[in-house]
Amino acid sequence: MAKVEFRHVAKRFGEVEVIPDLNLTIEDGEFVALLGPSGCGKSTSLFILAGIYQPSGGELLFDGRVVNEVEARDRNVSIVFQSYALYPHMTVRDNVLFPLRFKRMPREEARTRVAAAANLVQVTELLDRRPNELSGGQQQRVALARALVKEPQLLLLDEPLSNLDATLRLTMRTEIKTLQKKLGVTTVLVTHDQIEATTMADRIICLRAGRIEQIGPPDDLYRRPQSLFIAGFIGSPPINMISGQAENGTVQVGPVTLPYEGVSGAITIGLRPEHLTFTGAGLSGRVAQLEPMGREILYVVDTDAGYLRVLEHGSVAAHAVGEPVRIGFSPDDALVFDAASQRLLAAARVGPPT
Amino acid sequence: MTTPLTFTGVNFGLATPLDWDGMAARARALRRTKAVALYAFLISVSLPIILPYFWLVTIAFSARTGVADTLVLWRSMAVLVPAVIAFWLAAILARDRRQLWLGLTAIALIAALAFALLVGPELHLRNFIFLVEPDFASVVRSRVGAVRGAIQFPSVWRAFGNSLLIAGSQTVIVLTVASLAAYYLSRFQFPGRAAMLRSLLVLHAFPVLTLIVPMFLMLYWIGLLDTLFGVILALVAFELPFAIFIMKGFFNAVPWDIEMSALTDGASRRQAFLRVVLPQVRNGLLAVAVFTFIRGWEEYIFVFTFLIRNTNWTMSLYMYYVRDDVMGVDYGVVSAVGVFYLVPSLILYLVAQRYLMQMSIGGVKG
Numbered sequence: 146m147a148k149v150e151f152r153h154v155a156k157r158f159g160e161v162e163v164i165p166d167l168n169l170t171i172e173d174g175e176f177v178a179l180l181g182p183s184g185c186g187k188s189t190s191l192f193i194l195a196g197i198y199q200p201s202g203g204e205l206l207f208d209g210r211v212v213n214e215v216e217a218r219d220r221n222v223s224i225v226f227q228s229y230a231l232y233p234h235m236t237v238r239d240n241v242l243f244p245l246r247f248k249r250m251p252r253e254e255a256r257t258r259v260a261a262a263a264n265l266v267q268v269t270e271l272l273d274r275r276p277n278e279l280s281g282g283q284q285q286r287v288a289l290a291r292a293l294v295k296e297p298q299l300l301l302l303d304e305p306l307s308n309l310d311a312t313l314r315l316t317m318r319t320e321i322k323t324l325q326k327k328l329g330v331t332t333v334l335v336t337h338d339q340i341e342a343t344t345m346a347d348r349i350i351c352l353r354a355g356r357i358e359q360i361g362p363p364d365d366l367y368r369r370p371q372s373l374f375i376a377g378f379i380g381s382p383p384i385n386m387i388s389g390q391a392e393n394g395t396v397q398v399g400p401v402t403l404p405y406e407g408v409s410g411a412i413t414i415g416l417r418p419e420h421l422t423f424t425g426a427g428l429s430g431r432v433a434q435l436e437p438m439g440r441e442i443l444y445v446v447d448t449d450a451g452y453l454r455v456l457e458h459g460s461v462a463a464h465a466v467g468e469p470v471r472i473g474f475s476p477d478d479a480l481v482f483d484a485a486s487q488r489l490l491a492a493a494r495v496g497p498p499t
Numbered sequence: 500m501t502t503p504l505t506f507t508g509v510n511f512g513l514a515t516p517l518d519w520d521g522m523a524a525r526a527r528a529l530r531r532t533k534a535v536a537l538y539a540f541l542i543s544v545s546l547p548i549i550l551p552y553f554w555l556v557t558i559a560f561s562a563r564t565g566v567a568d569t570l571v572l573w574r575s576m577a578v579l580v581p582a583v584i585a586f587w588l589a590a591i592l593a594r595d596r597r598q599l600w601l602g603l604t605a606i607a608l609i610a611a612l613a614f615a616l617l618v619g620p621e622l623h624l625r626n627f628i629f630l631v632e633p634d635f636a637s638v639v640r641s642r643v644g645a646v647r648g649a650i651q652f653p654s655v656w657r658a659f660g661n662s663l664l665i666a667g668s669q670t671v672i673v674l675t676v677a678s679l680a681a682y683y684l685s686r687f688q689f690p691g692r693a694a695m696l697r698s699l700l701v702l703h704a705f706p707v708l709t710l711i712v713p714m715f716l717m718l719y720w721i722g723l724l725d726t727l728f729g730v731i732l733a734l735v736a737f738e739l740p741f742a743i744f745i746m747k748g749f750f751n752a753v754p755w756d757i758e759m760s761a762l763t764d765g766a767s768r769r770q771a772f773l774r775v776v777l778p779q780v781r782n783g784l785l786a787v788a789v790f791t792f793i794r795g796w797e798e799y800i801f802v803f804t805f806l807i808r809n810t811n812w813t814m815s816l817y818m819y820y821v822r823d824d825v826m827g828v829d830y831g832v833v834s835a836v837g838v839f840y841l842v843p844s845l846i847l848y849l850v851a852q853r854y855l856m857q858m859s860i861g862g863v864k865g
Contacts, residue, residue: 247765
């Protein structure tokens with residue numbers, strides 16, 4: 146188990162600067178997610194952690210010791226790849242045994258460890274098969290067993306769930322989380338899938354173009370996103386964004402005027418679909434589309450302030466397409482961002498039209 | 500069965516109802532005719548290709564010293580051609596799989612019987628005398644009375660061994676160098692990589708004969724003229740570019756993830772290459788090995804130019820001198836040597852067929 150620290154870590158590939166300056170501390174036993182769109186530098190960070198890439202600048206520390214130049218094989222770090230990267234020419238047993246082959250370990254102990262790792266992820270009965278005879282979920286488990294068998298001080302997960310079907314994804318994410326808590330291994334999950342990050346990690350590090358956009362527990366990123374980027378990136382169905390002009394205690398959004406408290410200027414209002422409700426007063430509009438999602442129904446409403454997504458609980462639609470409706474929301478739920486800097490204006494408040 | 504075709508109440512002007520059964524019958528007949536024509540074409544084209552091999556074997560086992568008799572060839576053809584046509588007819592006429600197998604078996608049996616009756620009495624093994632008698636040329640000549648001036652042949656096994664040595668060591672060297680070079684080309688960026696890839700192909704474009712004179716001089720000065728090792732080096736140089744190119748295609752197909760996984764699992768770069776990457780390209784290695792081996796086995800130009808002593812003869816040279824010496828007298832022996840020369844590469848192809856098929860999967864894109 147290890148505490149990991151990035152100190153001014155940079156990575157360049159030729160002319161391209163993928164990570165300009167990364168500063169980050171991951172506590173011992175913590176489960177963090179590196180979240181961001183593709184090309185944001187999350188996989189590069191992962192490979193720097195694994196020792197496959199050397200940082201171009203700065204220092205990477207494990208438990209306070211600089212490991213920049215320590216070889217991948219000496220770091221005692223494991224990766225579970227998106228493709229699982231099982232060795233196709235070996236049986237599952239040999240796959241799981243592979244990391245132990247490079248340690249001077251008595252055969253008996255190696256065998257015990259393989260059995261224990263296989264038992265941990267319930268692949269004991271698959272040990273004599275080949276990877277191509279396994280289903281996606283089974284391959285995933287084997288990859289986990291192989292990663293855990295050498296008792297790594299750091300476990301890296303590279304989009305571990307994205308190749309699984311929806312049901313399996315649900316099971317595996319519970320299992321991985323439980324396993325991580327049970328073993329207490331410091332774990333870094335890399336993903337572009339916000340659900341994967343929010344459901345599994347203790348802390349999310351949101352990256353954008355190689356820089357940290359925000360760090361915090363999942364609910365923090367969801368409820369108080371510090372920037373428009375995070376507000377848009379986290380949450381499904383996505384947040385509604387309304388552009389307006391604020392001055393003298395009001396915001397002008399198209400033809401609508403909303404009560405407002407805060408600095409003047411161009412702002413963007415963020416409203417989560419589930420925070421919008423159908424009420425007697427508020428923004429008026431017509432239901433343009435209905436999307437039943439089982440437990441919830443997503444309404445797309447054509448309002449004076451543009452199209453808004455409204456999420457209502459229940460499985461029976463209360464409003465039909467074309468029906469005139471009014472939409473309200475609580476000023477506590479509305480997020481206000483500065484349109485120019487795209488940062489959250491924490492003190493600003495906006496309410497529905499009265 | 501037939502109904503007027505209407506679509507959402509609109510009649511498309513098809514006054515007469517459609518005759519589905521008739522159309523199906525016509526389509527069936529057309530398919531069958533096409534298949535018949537195709538097979539007829541394929542058979543007529545492939546017969547001239549297959550016949551020389553068939554005749555080579557027939558002559559090797561039937562020709563007699565000093566007798567220029569082609570009757571046996573016509574007889575064997577009289578069995579082969581009707582048999583092929585009968586196979587074709589059986590394939591067309593058979594109504595199901597069982598009938599087909601029955602028909603094919605019957606034809607094969609009849610053909611075998613006819614062959615045994617018509618050609619069987621002519622068959623003998625005397626043409627393979629060279630396997631046991633190094634001075635077979637004198638023996639063969641003495642059968643027709645002209646003993647003078649026969650070439651001193653080494654034992655055929657010596658030539659066989661030389662060929663094996665050349666083809667084998669060439670294969671080992673090419674495999675080792677090509678897999679290392681191809682791996683490096685596939686995985687690493689270095690200055691001049693693109694130029695190197697291009698030049699690999701250009702190298703392969705050179706006709707071997709154009710370089711014969713400079714290579715002769717080079718081997719002479721190095722002192723490797725008339726040595727097997729000199730020929731092996733020359734062959735390796737010519738075979739490497741293409742082998743590297745093929746192997747690079749196979750290495751490109753091995754995902755990076757697997758290698759990175761091996762590295763984090765504690766393997767060194769070399770261990771990852773040997774234990775994880777190399778087993779993934781096994782089919783490529785086998786394919787390159789087979790082609791390289793056969794290339795060395797059939798090598799003629801280099802050995803003809805660079806080897807002089809008859810103890811250094813390879814099978815191709817041996818065959819050449821046999822043809823030179825006894826062709827006029829006994830083409831049976833020449834054919835027998837040919838069959839003997841052919842067998843190893845034939846066996847190799849049959850064994851490795853499965854892997855050669857995979858070549859296209861590995862791909863050769865740059």
